[in-house]
Amino acid sequence: MPSFCAAYGCSNTRCLETRTRGITFHQFPKTGERRRMWEVALRRDRFAASDRTTLCSEHFRSEDFDRTGQTVRLKDGVVPTIFNFPAHLHRSVATRTTTTSRRADDNLPMDLMPDVGATGERRLECKRQATDHLxxxxxxxxxxxxxxxxxxxxxxxxxxxxxxxxxxxxxxxxNMQALLEKLKEKNLYI
Known part of the structure; x- marks a missing residue:
């Protein structure tokens, strides 16, 4: 029985094609609180996950995975954050309003910018890096x-x-030492 990704607008199914693309499928957690957090993250009305409901790896960040063994597993406590929601499901992002807090955001290097919102999207606008106080x-x-x-x-x-x-x-x-020993034995070594 094929597994389908339960995320809104995701058409990934567990098959040979997705496996070759490196996409893995992960079942919803069994525990109530973590399971509820996953269901809320999906933003689907009246959605209740079953024991066989899965999400594909495209909805998790790369650092959410434990790839040390043969099987790709999710780390403990991970919640899916990467989704492609339509406009009506986007949540507004609180922005900083004071001059000092905006200036502090402007001085952060791009690779240290915090994640924005529950979607895991990063800020795309370039931030000026302060040359003093690095x-x-x-x-x-x-x-x-x-x-x-x-x-x-x-x-x-x-x-x-x-x-x-x-x-x-x-x-x-x-290997080289063994070859030299064999050559000596056969008197071929010069």
Whole structure:
């Protein structure tokens, strides 16, 4: 029985094509509160998820996934945030009204801008980066944590690559040593 994505306007189904595109499907949580949060995030009138209702991976951010094993899993406590809602379902985004708070937003670098709204959309307008006070921490702890997690993941990946490179080098040395030993045995070594 094929699985369909329950998100508004999403036509992804669990099939070979979506699998080759890297799209995975995830069932709604079994617990009541998390399940309710997912249902609310979908913004569908009178929607109640069943035990077989699924959402595709296109409705989650890349950092929401645990890809350490063979199976792609969602991290604990994750709620879907990326949707393509029609205009009547968009929620208004509260904007800052004071001059000081607007100036603080203008000084944030683009990669540290907080997410806007429940849709996970990022601000698209370019923000001017302040040239003074670049040593100061960004206003959002979530942005700091995201940068730290991204850097830590990159370090772990580079450490794995380094270890694999050392292992390949040792195998090549051992193979060369074994070939030289065979040549010596056959008196072909000069």
């Amino acid at each position: 040593y100061a921490l960004p206003a959002s702890p979530k942005a700091i944590k995201a940068k730290l997690e991204e850097a830590s993941a990159r370090v772990r990946k580079l450490q794995r690559e380094k270890t694999n490179a050392f292992r390949r080098e040792n195998r090549a040395k051992n």
